[in-house]
Amino acid sequence: MPALITLKDVSFSYDDRPILDHVNLTINEHDFLGIVGPNGGGKSTLLKLILGLLTPSTGEISVFGKHPNQVRTRLGYVPQFATFDSAFPITVLDTVLQGRLGKTRSLLGYNKHDHAIAQRAMAETDVESLQKRAMTALSGGQRQRVLIARALACEPEILLLDEPTANIDPHHGESIYELLHRLHERITMILISHDVGFVSRSVTRVACLNRTLVCHATSPVDSDSINHLYSNPVSVIHHDTRLSLEDNL
Amino acid sequence: MPALITLKDVSFSYDDRPILDHVNLTINEHDFLGIVGPNGGGKSTLLKLILGLLTPSTGEISVFGKHPNQVRTRLGYVPQFATFDSAFPITVLDTVLQGRLGKTRSLLGYNKHDHAIAQRAMAETDVESLQKRAMTALSGGQRQRVLIARALACEPEILLLDEPTANIDPHHGESIYELLHRLHERITMILISHDVGFVSRSVTRVACLNRTLVCHATSPVDSDSINHLYSNPVSVIHHDTRLSLEDNL
Amino acid sequence: MSFFNALLEHTFLQHALFGGLLASLACGVIGSFVVVRRIGYMAGGIAHAILGGMGIAYFLGQQPMSGALISALIAAVIISRVSRVSKHGHHQEDTIISALWAVGMSIGIIFIAKTPGYNVDLMSYLFGNVLMISANDLLLIGLLDGGVLLFTLIYFKQLLALCYDPEFAGLRGIRIEWLNTLLLCMVAITVVILIQIVGLILVIAMLTLPAATARLHATTMLGMMILATALGMMITSGGLLISYNYDLPTGATTALSSGILYLVAALIPQRRHAVK
Amino acid sequence: MSFFNALLEHTFLQHALFGGLLASLACGVIGSFVVVRRIGYMAGGIAHAILGGMGIAYFLGQQPMSGALISALIAAVIISRVSRVSKHGHHQEDTIISALWAVGMSIGIIFIAKTPGYNVDLMSYLFGNVLMISANDLLLIGLLDGGVLLFTLIYFKQLLALCYDPEFAGLRGIRIEWLNTLLLCMVAITVVILIQIVGLILVIAMLTLPAATARLHATTMLGMMILATALGMMITSGGLLISYNYDLPTGATTALSSGILYLVAALIPQRRHAVK
Amino acid sequence: QAQTTTLNIAVSVAPQKYLVQKLAGEHAKVRVMIKPGQSPTTWDPSPREMARFATTDLLFCIGVPFENIWLPRLQNNFPNLKVHDPRQQIALRPLHEHCHHNETHRAQVEPVNSTLDPHIWLDPLLNIQMAENMLHALVKLDPTHQQEYQQRFEQLRLELTQLHLEIEALLQPYQQHYFMVFHPSWGYFARRYHLQQMAIELSGKEPKGAKLAQITQQAQKNGITAIFIQTQFSQKAATTIANQIGAQVISLDPLAEDLPLMLRTTAQKLSCALEAPCPLSSH
Ligand SMILES: Nc1ncnc2c1ncn2[C@@H]1O[C@H](COP(=O)(O)OP(=O)(O)OP(=O)(O)O)[C@@H](O)[C@H]1O
Ligand SMILES: Nc1ncnc2c1ncn2[C@@H]1O[C@H](COP(=O)(O)OP(=O)(O)OP(=O)(O)O)[C@@H](O)[C@H]1O
Ligand SMILES: [Mg+2]
Ligand SMILES: [Mg+2]
Numbered sequence A, B: 001m002p003a004l005i006t007l008k009d010v011s012f013s014y015d016d017r018p019i020l021d022h023v024n025l026t027i028n029e030h031d032f033l034g035i036v037g038p039n040g041g042g043k044s045t046l047l048k049l050i051l052g053l054l055t056p057s058t059g060e061i062s063v064f065g066k067h068p069n070q071v072r073t074r075l076g077y078v079p080q081f082a083t084f085d086s087a088f089p090i091t092v093l094d095t096v097l098q099g100r101l102g103k104t105r106s107l108l109g110y111n112k113h114d115h116a117i118a119q120r121a122m123a124e125t126d127v128e129s130l131q132k133r134a135m136t137a138l139s140g141g142q143r144q145r146v147l148i149a150r151a152l153a154c155e156p157e158i159l160l161l162d163e164p165t166a167n168i169d170p171h172h173g174e175s176i177y178e179l180l181h182r183l184h185e186r187i188t189m190i191l192i193s194h195d196v197g198f199v200s201r202s203v204t205r206v207a208c209l210n211r212t213l214v215c216h217a218t219s220p221v222d223s224d225s226i227n228h229l230y231s232n233p234v235s236v237i238h239h240d241t242r243l244s245l246e247d248n249l
Numbered sequence C, D: 001m002s003f004f005n006a007l008l009e010h011t012f013l014q015h016a017l018f019g020g021l022l023a024s025l026a027c028g029v030i031g032s033f034v035v036v037r038r039i040g041y042m043a044g045g046i047a048h049a050i051l052g053g054m055g056i057a058y059f060l061g062q063q064p065m066s067g068a069l070i071s072a073l074i075a076a077v078i079i080s081r082v083s084r085v086s087k088h089g090h091h092q093e094d095t096i097i098s099a100l101w102a103v104g105m106s107i108g109i110i111f112i113a114k115t116p117g118y119n120v121d122l123m124s125y126l127f128g129n130v131l132m133i134s135a136n137d138l139l140l141i142g143l144l145d146g147g148v149l150l151f152t153l154i155y156f157k158q159l160l161a162l163c164y165d166p167e168f169a170g171l172r173g174i175r176i177e178w179l180n181t182l183l184l185c186m187v188a189i190t191v192v193i194l195i196q197i198v199g200l201i202l203v204i205a206m207l208t209l210p211a212a213t214a215r216l217h218a219t220t221m222l223g224m225m226i227l228a229t230a231l232g233m234m235i236t237s238g239g240l241l242i243s244y245n246y247d248l249p250t251g252a253t254t255a256l257s258s259g260i261l262y263l264v265a266a267l268i269p270q271r272r273h274a275v276k
Numbered sequence E: 001q002a003q004t005t006t007l008n009i010a011v012s013v014a015p016q017k018y019l020v021q022k023l024a025g026e027h028a029k030v031r032v033m034i035k036p037g038q039s040p041t042t043w044d045p046s047p048r049e050m051a052r053f054a055t056t057d058l059l060f061c062i063g064v065p066f067e068n069i070w071l072p073r074l075q076n077n078f079p080n081l082k083v084h085d086p087r088q089q090i091a092l093r094p095l096h097e098h099c100h101h102n103e104t105h106r107a108q109v110e111p112v113n114s115t116l117d118p119h120i121w122l123d124p125l126l127n128i129q130m131a132e133n134m135l136h137a138l139v140k141l142d143p144t145h146q147q148e149y150q151q152r153f154e155q156l157r158l159e160l161t162q163l164h165l166e167i168e169a170l171l172q173p174y175q176q177h178y179f180m181v182f183h184p185s186w187g188y189f190a191r192r193y194h195l196q197q198m199a200i201e202l203s204g205k206e207p208k209g210a211k212l213a214q215i216t217q218q219a220q221k222n223g224i225t226a227i228f229i230q231t232q233f234s235q236k237a238a239t240t241i242a243n244q245i246g247a248q249v250i251s252l253d254p255l256a257e258d259l260p261l262m263l264r265t266t267a268q269k270l271s272c273a274l275e276a277p278c279p280l281s282s283h
C-alpha cells in the first residue's frame, strides 16, 4: 500500500516562532487520521502545509508522491473558519457547485453531472432544502454544513477536515459522523477535532499535535485502545511533551 | 426576585421567513439558562434580539425593565462568529481592553483599573501569555478564548454566550466550564451550546429552541432531570414541535 | 421639438442612445465584479493613473491613447500582483490603487515637465462625451461588450469562485493570480475605452452604481449582472431624455440619476429588520 | 546652490518643508484610520465630490471654498449614514463614495452649466501646491494637526473599537453612528484643507501610502500612526530635496516616492512564509 | 554696468514671450509660466523654477483663468514680484457672446460675473497695443535702454501691421462667414476680420442635448465646412461633430510661441476651409 501523504522532518514557524517541530507523518490509503491537540498546537497549520497553502521552513511534504501544489484538486478541504466575504451574493447551491471546479470542464458552466454530485453532497449534509437560499441567510451551523458539502462535491481522494462539527447540532453532528464513516471506505481522511467522543468512535489512528507530533503508528487503533487513550481525555490532550502521552499509553 | 429579562410573545422573521414564533421567556437573577436546539432554530437570533441588535416583529423585550438598547453596557456578549476584520492591526490586550468601553471614563485612554480587569479576564481564559500578540497571529481556539475574555472584561451583569467553546480544546473547554460555574454565583448567564454534556452539567435551566421555545420552567433542573432529558439527546434536540419534547419528558 | 422627433432627426442622439445602451451591458457585467470585489475605486484610480502612460507616450511621440491603454494594463497587473503577496492574503486593493493613482499621475506630470515643446492637455483625453459618440465608437463599445460577454461566459464559474473565496478557488486548481490579473485587465480596458467615449464621471457612475443598486436586491451574481445591465439601460436612456427635455448636460444628468437611484435604494429600509 | 543654502535663502522652501512635516502628522494619524477602514478612496472621491458644493456656492455668488467644505461634510455624513443602513451592516464605503463622486461632480457641472457667464475653472480652486504654501496655510495645517491630535487622543479607544469591530463597539454603548460620522468628517476636513494647500495627488499619496506602508510592519494602531507620520516626514522632506536637486516637480516627486516606497515594501516578501 | 544686466521676465502664455523678446532682445531672458496644455491639475513647478521667481524682475499676466488662483499665491511667496497687466486701453470682449444662436435666446441680462476673453494675442493690432504697454513697463524697469526698446517696438509695430494687412487681404472675401471652433478662443481674431465664430462648447461648458441639436442645425445652415480645434485638446469630440455635419477638423495652436507664424497659418487654414464648397445640400 503506497503512502498517499508523507511529511519528512517538517518544521514550520511564523515570524521565527516555531509552530511545528520536525514532524514526520505517513498516511496510507484508507487511513482515517484524527488529529487532536491543544489550541495553538499547530493542527490547522499542518493541514495548510499538506494543502500547499503554506510552505515548510525545512523538511519535505509529498502528496500522491508529488508536490502538494500539483495535486490540489485531488484533495478536499473544510477550513476551520470560512474565508469568504459573508455578504457575497451567492446561493448555497452555487457555493457547493464550486467544489466541482478542477473536476469539471474548464470552460463554460457546470454540467448535469456536476449538479447531480452537488445535490448528493447537499443531501448528505442535509442542506438540500436550503439550496436556493443566499449564503448570508444561514445560521452558523447551516453554513458549516454547506462547507462540508462543498468539500464533498470535490469528490476528493483525500479529505481534510478542520473541526467540521464545530457549531453543528448533535443531530447533524451525528449524521456527519456517520457520513464520514461511510466515506472512509473509499476516501482517505484527516480530521481535526476537539470532540473526543467522536474521534474515539470513528478514526483508525490518532495523532496528538502540540508542536511535535505523536502518532499512534501504523496498527489501526481499536476501540479499546482509544478508550484507554481517552480514559482521562483532558490530561492526555494537554500533555506538553511526548513523554506525558507515552506515560498514558 | 425581579425578572432581569422578559420576552413577551416575541416573534421575528427574516424576509417573511418566520424564525421565532411567539416566544415567551423570563430570566431571573442568578439564572443560568442553557439554550439548545437544531441549527437554524433561531438561537443566535434570540440573543441578538435580547441585545437589541435586532428588533422583534411583534412582542416586547425588556432587559432590567428597560428597552435593550438602553442597557447594552450591562450585558456581555460572546458572538458565535467574530465580526471583525481578521487582518486588523491590534493586539490581544487591546482587544480585551475594549470590553471596558462603557464602564471606564469616556475620554482618553484606559486606566489602571481597566488594565487590572483585562489581565484578570485574560488569566481566566488562559490567554495572558498571548497578550502582546497580534490578533492575526492566533489559532482558532485562541481567538475564541480572547473573545470570551473580552466579554468578561465588560464585568457584565448578564453574560450571553453563543457557542463559546466551539473550536476550544477539551482542556480549555473544561476550564471555561469551571469559570462559568464560578461566575454563575454573581452573573446571570444565557449559554447557547451544542455541547450536551456541558449543558447538562452546568446550567440551572434548559430551553429548547426551534422556532418555538420550550423552557424547562422556573424550578431549577437537577442533574437527574437533565440526564433524563438527554438520555436520548439526538431525538430530544431534534424535536420539531413542542409535542415531541413533551413526549420525552 | 419633442425628444422622440429629435431622436429620429439627429444621429448624435441616436448614437448617444445606442452608446449608452451598449455601455450599460459592459458596465453591468464588469461593474458587478467591481462591486463584489470592492474595487469601485478602480475607475477613478485607473483614470488618473493612465496620465503616466500618456505622458510617456507623448514624450516618445506616440499616440497618448496607446500609452493610456498600456499603462492601464500595467496598473492592473501591478494591482493583482501586489494584492497577491500582501501579508494576510487579504485583498486591500484600495491602497494599491491609491498608490498607482499617485504614481501614475506623478509620472505624467514629471514627463510633461521634462518634455520640450509639450503642448497637450492630457486630462482632456479623460473627458469623452456621450453626445459625441461616433459610429466608430459604437463599434468599439460593441466589441468591448462582445469581449466582456465572451470572457464572462467562458470563465464565469471560475470568476465567481475567485471573487467569493480565492483561497478555496486556488485549492480547486484555478490559477487565481492569472485569472485575477485577467479580470483586472478587463476592468482596466473597460475603463480606458469608456472614459474617452463617455467621460470619466459617467464611467465611475455606470461602473459601480447600477451594480451596487442591483446588489441590494439580487441574491446571485448572475441576477446582479442582469439587473445592473437593465438599470444601466434605464438610467442612460432616462438621463438622455431628461437632459434633452430640461436642457441639462447629458453626462452629468445621467451620472446624477444613477447616483440618486443608488443612494435612495440604499437608504430605503430593507424588508428585513435592519441590523443596527 | 546646494539645497541647504537654498533652504536658508528662500522662504517658499522653508514653507514647503514645514508644510510637508506638519501635513505628515495629520496624514499619518487620519491616514491610519483611512487605511484600516479601507476608505483610501475617500481622498479622491471627496476631492471630486466637492465640485458640487463649489458649483452651488459659485451659483449663489459665494466663496467656492466654503461650498467645498460644506459639501465635504455633507458627503461624510451621507457616507456614514448610508453605510449604516446597508443590508448586512457591512461597510461598503467604496460604492457610496463612487456615488458621491458621481453625484457631486454632476451637480457641479449642472450648476456651472446653469450659472450664466463663463465658468471659472472650479477645479483650479482645488489644487494647491506644496511650493506655494503661505504662512497662513502653515497656521491652518497646524490647527488641523491640533484638531486631529486632540480628537484622536480623546476618543482613541472608541475609534479603535469602532474601526475594529463596530458591532461590539455598539454593544459597549458607543454611539457608533455618531462617532463614525465624526471620523469621516475629520477625514473630509483633512482632505479639503490639504488639497488646496498641497494639491490632490499629494493628498491621496500622503493620506494612504505612508499609513499603508506602516501597516505592513506595525501590529498596533498606535504604532502604525507613529510609523506613518515618521515615514510621511521622511518622504515629504526627501521629495523636496530630490526635486530640488534634479529639478523636478515637487508634488509629483513626493507622491512618486511615497508610491514607490509602498509598492516596494508591499512586494518585498514578508518574513513569515507567504500565504500563496 | 547697465549693459551687463539682463532682465528676467516671466510671461503667462507663450505668445507673450514673442512680444517681450522682440522688444527687449538680448537684454531679457523670458520664460513662460504656463506651458501650453498645462491645466491646474498638472501644473507642478520644480523648486528651481519657483526659485527663479525670486530673481524675476517682472511678470506679464494676461488674464487667463489660471492666474486667478496662482498669481495671489505666487505674490504671497514672493512679495517683491512685480506683476504687470499689459491689457490697458484694450477693449476686452466677454468670452461668451449671445448673438450666435439668436433665435432661441430670451433677452438675457448680461451677467455681472461674465468672464472677459483673455485671447487678445490672437489679434495682430491688439498685440501692438499690448506690446506698447509692455514697452512702458520695460522702460520703467530699465530706463538705460529706453532708446533701444523704443526702436525695437517700432519695428515690431511694423511687423505686426504688416501681418494684419496680409491677413486682412487673405480673409477679405469671407467677411461675415461662419467658422466653427470647439473652444471660443478666436473671438478677437473674428472681430478683427469680420468673421463669425461659432463655438460648440458654450461658455466652456459641456454641450447639452437640445443645444447641440440647435448648433448642428445652425452649423449646417451657416455652411460650416471646418471645425477648428486647439492642438492641446483631444480631437475626438470635434471629429464626431464634424462627421455629423460633414465638415473637416483643422487643428490650430493659439498658444504657439511664434506669434506671426501662428496667425498667418491660422488665416491660411481658415481661408482654405472657407473656400471649400458649401456643403449645405449634402446633408
Ligand atoms: N441575516 C439573515 N438573513 C436571513 N436569514 C437569516 C439571517 N441570519 C439567519 N437567518 C436564518 O434564520 C434562521 C435562524 O438563524 P440563527 O442564526 O438564529 O440559528 P441558530 O439557532 O443560531 O443556529 P446555529 O446553531 O446553526 O448557530 C436560520 O434558518 C437562518 O437561515
Ligand atoms: N497568521 C499567523 N501569523 C502568526 N502566527 C500564527 C498565525 N496563524 C496561527 N499562528 C500561531 O500558530 C500557532 C498554531 O496555530 P494553528 O492555527 O495551527 O493552531 P491549531 O492547532 O489549529 O489551534 P486551534 O485548536 O485553536 O484551532 C498558534 O500559536 C498561533 O498563534
Ligand atoms: Mg485550528
Ligand atoms: Mg447560531
Ligand SMILES: [Zn+2]
Binding pocket: C048, D048
Ligand atoms: Zn480628477
